[in-house]
Amino acid sequence: MRFIDEAKIKVMAGHGGRGCISFRREKFVPRGGPDGGDGGKGGSVVFESTTNLATLQDFRFKRSYQAENGLHGSGKNKAGRDGEDITVLVPVGTLIKRQDDGEILFDFTESGQRWTAVKGGRGGKGNAHFVTAVFQAPKFAQPGEEGGSLELTLELKLLADVSLIGYPNAGKSTLISRMSAAHPKIADYPFTTLTPNLGVVKVADFQSFVVADIPGLIEGAHKGLGLGHKFLKHIERTRITVHLLDGTHLLDFTTLPDDEPGASVKKGAKELHRLYLAIRKELELYNPELADKDEVIVINKADLFLGQPGFLDDVKSEFRKLLTQGSKKIDRKLLTKEPYSISCASGEGIHDLIHVLWERLSS
Ligand SMILES: Nc1nc2c(ncn2[C@@H]2O[C@H](COP(=O)(O)OP(=O)(O)OP(=O)(O)O)[C@@H](O)[C@H]2O)c(=O)[nH]1
Ligand SMILES: [Mg+2]
The missing domain is CATH 3.40.50.300 (P-loop containing nucleotide triphosphate hydrolases)
Structure with a gap:
């Protein structure tokens, strides 16, 4: 007997970290150049199918999935750490649709398939990246890119x-x-x-x-x-x-x-x-x-x-x-x-x- 099990969830990727604006300041080194590091990448939300699950039951208790933000860059060319991806396990047979228009985004037909639902934002570049011959001391850096978010409907035909x-x-x-x-x-x-x-x-x-x-x-x-x-x-x-x-x-x-x-x-x-x-x-x-x-x-x-x-x-x-x-x-x-x-x-x-x-x- 087939029935539809359904869950509505929200997935949010992490934002990218901000690039840093910084200049080297060392004793006896006048006019140290810019050394602002890049921001880390935000974590993505990835779905993975498994035969260890048979239902969408677990989604009744947890409806929102947020991946980590990337950390901001810092001085001395130090890049911010990337946010961790999160993997959401779904049973084989799960169909993922966008909630607002019902469009099918992915169909998990076998075990071990992976699909990235929302990608983490890119980290911003630090000011060290923007040095040019004529522009030796850029006082700006890029902000981190925003992580995407999606409202999804998960559907599973149950036997x-x-x-x-x-x-x-x-x-x-x-x-x-x-x-x-x-x-x-x-x-x-x-x-x-x-x-x-x-x-x-x-x-x-x-x-x-x-x-x-x-x-x-x-x-x-x-x-x-x-x-x-x-x-x-x-x-x-x-x-x-x-x-x-x-x-x-x-x-x-x-x-x-x-x-x-x-x-x-x-x-x-x-x-x-x-x-x-x-x-x-x-x-x-x-x-x-x-x-x-x-x-x-x-x-x-x-x-x-x-x-x-x-x-x-x-x-x-x-x-x-x-x-x-x-x-x-x-x-x-x-x-x-x-x-x-x-x-x-x-x-x-x-x-x-x-x-x-x-x-x-x-x-
Ligand atoms: N005393 C007692 N009454 C029960 C028990 N289990 C169910 N009932 C009662 O039995 C009646 C029928 O229960 P249902 O669960 O509707 O029975 P059903 O088998 O689904 O019936 P249909 O849908 O008509 O086929 C209800 O009044 C229940 O409250 C029990 O363990 N003890
Ligand atoms: Mg009955």
Whole structure:
């Protein structure tokens, strides 16, 4: 699934240092000549593409990039130091446009490309430069040249790594808002999300991945029921699906009288498993490859069971049994820990989920 990540930034080159007006003054050397040194060059702002970055996330926090000014020249023909260039790293695939007219200035198509956005100003020449046969003692020097500045728009087409799928109301949008800076609409009625939302999940410096929150799926989605079907094709292009199950469906079972020990747990797990298979069936009917995709099964709304200690853990192990008994397609090596449980309300389990996803994406 492709989305546009965008950042607006300002880059400013350093000014050139001023040339110096100075004359040699030494004991016993009458009329020493002019010895004003040149100003240093201002630093430039250079962009460089790298595969170590996947998003423009870092530009949300730093929007202006200023290179150093060159230092002024001084006497005894001493040149001012050049201002340092700064290198701004961008992910491969970044397109750089001028903000005011949208003109494309550079397109980073591969790793290691460098492009100078604004050049530092030249240093001014000191008065020592202006000596001529008739003009032995120039009392002037050049000022430093101003560094350029530009307001830029950076654009990156993002490919989502993970898609969040599940029935309406499972809490997909709440989860993406917990994992990333995305602020999708969240509400207690089905089909709140009408088009996918995208969020960038930051794991650590230079480690992030992109999650897409897909509108809720229902039975019959593959034939066009509900909304999610329009987006099934996008799921094809993500690497992992998080299949989010709504813990609310278990609530009825917490109050069931147990005719035999563990009966309510078994029934609850069976119901959740039935719902899980129903969505998987939709994926399979739409495209069998979707069902083969790496999947992480997660039960949301764990906070609803705080009053029934052990209930959710028992349901999880029962669910696991059902998974391994089921179709061989979902008999995967990673099943020992699934389903995971999280609460988007309390935040429980979300950190661990991010790490599970990151590990699978980077393996
Ligand atoms: N108690 C509890 N409620 C939650 C939790 N996560 C989400 N909810 C609630 O569940 C409801 C649905 O959440 P959404 O995030 O909009 O669900 P969705 O899966 O995006 O729904 P659609 O966009 O309709 O497919 C909202 O009222 C949320 O506040 C949770 O961990 N615990
Ligand atoms: Mg939603």
